[in-house]
Amino acid sequence: MTRASRPFLESPLRQFLLGCCLLVAAAGALFVFQRHAIVAALEQESVALHRLASQRADQHDAHLTALSAIAAAAADDRRDLFLDVAATITRFYPRIDEVQLIPLDPGGEPIGTEPVDPQTAELVRAAAKVHDGKIVLLPHPTRAHHYIMIKRSPNSAAARYGLMLGVDAAKLLGGASPYWSRPGVSLNLSLPDGQPLLAPGPAPKTIRVSRTLDSASQPLILETGVAIRMAEIFPLALTGFTLAAVGLGYTAAISALRQRARTRAAMEQARISALDSRLAHASRVNALGEMASGLAHELTQPLTAILAQAQAGRRMVDRGDMARLATVLDDTVKQARRAATMLERFRNWSRPQQMPGSACDLRDVIENVHALLTPLAASCGTRLTFHIPDNAVLVAADAIEMEQVVFNLMRNAVEATSASDSAGQVTVTLQQDARQAVLEIADNGPGVSEELRRRLFTPFTTTRANGTGLGLALSQRLVERAGGDISLVEGGSGATFRVVLPRRQGLAGATP
Template identity: 65%
Template sequence: MHSNRSIFERPFYLALLWCLLLLVGGGMLAGWERQALVAELEQESTLLHSLASQRADQHDAHLTALSAVAVASEGRRHDLFLEVARTIARFYPRIDEVQLVPLDPNAETVGTDPFDAKATELIRAAARASDGRIALLPHPQRSGHYIMVKRSPNSDGARYGLMLGIDAAKLIGDVGPFWSRPGVAVRLSLPDGHLLLQPAALPEAIRFSKALSSVSQPLLLETGMEIGLADMFPPVQTGLTLLVVSLAYLAGLAALRQRARTRAAEQQATLSALESRLTHASRVNALGEMASGMAHELTQPLTAILAQAQAGRRLLSQGQDAALAPVLEDTVSQARRASAILERFRNWSQPHAAPVAAFDLRQALANVEALLEPDAISRGIQLDFQVPETSVSVVADPVEIEQVAFNLVRNAFEALAQQAGDTGRVAVTLSEDDTTVVFEVADNGPGVPETLRPQLFTPFVTTRTGGTGLGLALSRRLVERAGGEIALVESDHGATFKVTLPRARRTEEPMR
C-alpha cells in the first residue's frame, strides 16, 4: 500500500536536509575563505618580492660608490672609505659589514669589523676569479647572511676585493603585519640552493616561489601559509553563513509546503471530479439496468392485457355486448400506452455506447487506485496495484472500464468488512498477451457462497444488506459491450474476479 505522507511531514528527512544544506554552506564558506587567503598570500608575496628586489638593486649602487672611493684613495688613506662604509651601514641596517681586501697578501685589509685570515682569502680568491660580475657567497662567519664580492677597479688591473655583508632577514624584514601571522613562512636561498632563511616548515600545497629581479642577486624567494580549520571557519562569518542558510531553508520549506498544499488541493479537486463522473455513470447505468428489468418483468402481463382487450373487442364486434365495447377500447388504449411508455423508458434507460478509442488501461486503474486508496487506508486494507511498465492498450469507453474496476474493488472492500481477524488485502493485477488483456481483482475475504455463484451476475442478487444487486450485473453488461467477458475464478480463499478484454491492434494503440 502506497504511503501518502510527503517529505514535508517527516521530521527526520527535514532535519537531514537542513544538515546537508548547512554542510554545503559551510563547505562553500571554507572554499571562499581558503581562496581569499591564497589570494592574499599571492598579493603580499608579490609586494615582498618587489620590495626585496628594489633593496637588492641598491646594493649594486653601494658597491659602485665604495669602489670609486677605494680607487680614488689609491691606498694612501682609508678614512674616507671607512666613513662612507659606516654611513651606508647606519642608513641600511641590512648591510652590516663592509670589507676592502687588497689582492696583495702583504697589504692591510680595511673593514667595518675584524676579519679573519680564512675569510680574507675567500674574498681575495673570489675577486681574482671574477670576470666582472658580482660574486654571491654564503657569509663564512655569520649564519643567515650572504656576501657580495666585487673586484675594484672592475678590470683586469684590479687591486682590491670589495665585500658587502647582507643580513638576509633584514632584507625581507619590516614589510607588514601579514608576515608575522602564525602559519605564514618565508624562505630565502642563494641561486646555488644555499638556504639563508629556513623556517621550521614551509607548506607544500600553498606556495609562492620566484627569484628576485635583481641581476646581481637573483635570490630565490619562497613563501607559504598553513591554512587550518580556524582559518577556513572564522566565527563571525561562520555564524552568519549558517544563519543565512537556515533562514533560506525555512523560507524555501514554507514555499514548498504552500506549493504542496496547492497541488494537493488541485489533485483532490481532480479526484472529486473523477469520482463524481464515475458516480453519475454508475447511477445512470444502474437506472438503465433497473428499467430494463422492469420492462422485462412487465412486458408479459401487459401483452396479456392487450390480447384480452383485443379479444373483448372482437366479441363486441360480433354484437354480444355493446355496453362493454367502450371499456374494452379504453383498456386496449391504456395497455398500448403503458407498453409504449415502458418501451420508451426502456430505450431511454438503455446505456448508449459512446465513441470509443484505444486508451492505456493502466491509466484507468491508476484513477481507480487514486479514488479508493483513502478508503482502503481508513478501513485498514492493504491495496496493491501491479501493472506493467509499458502501455497496455484496449479499445473501450475509459469511464465504463473504470466503473467496472471501481465496482469490483469496492465489492472486495465490502466483503472484507464482513470478516474479522486477519488484515484485509486486495490485489489488482494487469497482464496481456498477443490478443487479450486481463486484469484481476482478488481479496482474502470470505469468498462467494456456493449457492450464489450461478446467479452472481443476475440483477438484484446481493448478499450485502442494503445492496441493490446491480453492480456485478452492470459490470457484466459494460464488459460485454467492450467485447470482453467477466467471470468469478474458482478459489479456496477469498474471491477473484477476472476481466478479459480484447487487446487493441497496433494501429489503434494510443500515441506515447
C-alpha cells in the first residue's frame, strides 16, 4: 500500500463514497447486461421464426404449381384427382385449410375442399383475370387471421381457372418457440400493403424488430417486439446477489494488503494453469479414446467379412475347389480395400470435407447392405421387406459412407425385433422427388424409450451390453456431411428412422 493510497482507504467517509460508486457501477453493468440479453434473445428468436416462416411460405408456391398442373391437365375429367391432392396438402400442412379451383366462367362449378361462398368465388375470379401471372395475396374475405393466394391456371392468357389457397397466418407462425407466449412479447404479421393478419396487440415500443419474409410470392411483414420491464432488468435474486457480491468483495479488497493480494493472485494463477493443463490432457485422452472406439466400430464390418471369406477359402483349398477360390479372394481383397478406405477417412476425419463430385445410387447401397444382413435377419427370424423405386435414386454422397449408415440402421432394426415376442419385421422404403431422396427403415420391435430419445445420437449411447454406442452418432455425422438429415420418426409402434438426402444436379453417374 502506497503512502498516497493509505489515507484515502483509511478514511471511513471516502470508503463509503467509493463503495456507493461501486454499487452504482454494478447496477449499471447489470442493466446493460440484462438489456443486452433481452435484445439478443428477441433477435435470435426473431431470426429463427423468420427463417421458419419463410421456409413454410416457399412450400406454398410448390403446392400451387402442383395443383395448377393437375387442374390444367385433368380438372374437368378427374375432379377426384384434384380433390385427393388438395386433401393431402391440407392434411399434411394444417396451415393450408382451404383449396379452391374456381372456373373463370361464372357458370362453371367450383372444385374445392369445402363449399365456397359466392363472394369469395367472385373475388378469386376477379383477381385471376386481372393479374399479370404473379401470385396475388389478399386477406380472406370471411376468415380472420387468414390470407388467400390466388393464381390463374394455366398461368397464361388462356387461363380457365382461378386457383386459391387459404392460409392460416397463426399456424404459419405457430409451433416455433415458447418464447412467443411470454408476457410482454408481441408478434405481428401483415400483408405487403400493411393490412394486419395477425396482430394480438400493438408491438411494444421499447424494442422492435421488423423483417420481410424471404419469399418472392409472399413478402409478408413479420414484426416482433418485447417490452423491457424493471423486474426483468433487475431480477430480485440476481440483483441482490450482485450487489452483495460487490459489497463483500470491496470490503475484502480494502481490508487486505497489496502484497497479500498479489500473492493470492499468483497462487490462483498457478492453480488455474495446472487445472488447464490437466483438462487439456484429459480432453486429448478422451478424443483419442473416442477415435479409437469409432475406428474399431467402423472396421468390424469389413474385418468380419474378411474373416468369413478367409475361412471359406481355406475350406475350398481343403476340397481342392480352386475354381471358386478366385472369387473368394477377390471378395477378400475388396473388403480389405474397404477397410483401408475407412482408415483413410478416419485419418482425414477432422479436415474440411468437400461434397463428392459424383453421385451414388441408393438402390445399390441398399442392395449391398441387404446381402450383408440377410444371414443376421435369418438367425433372428426377421423378415426384410423392401419398397424400392425402379428408377435410379442418385444423391451426392459417398457410397461407402451411405452403406455404413444403412448398415447401422438396418442392423439395429433387426436386433431390435429379436427381442420382440411377435414375428420380426423390418421394412425399408425409398422414395424421391425433384429435390430430395427419403429413406425410411421401420421395425416392429419395442421402440425407443422416452429417456433414450433425448440422447439417441450422442456418442456412446447404447442399450446393448456389447455395443459401442457410436453407430447412430457416426451415421448422423456421415449424413450431415452429405448435406442431409437423420431423425427418429415420432409415433407408431416400433421405431422408424428417416434419412433425407438432397439430390444433386449436374453430377457424373453413380459411383461403382
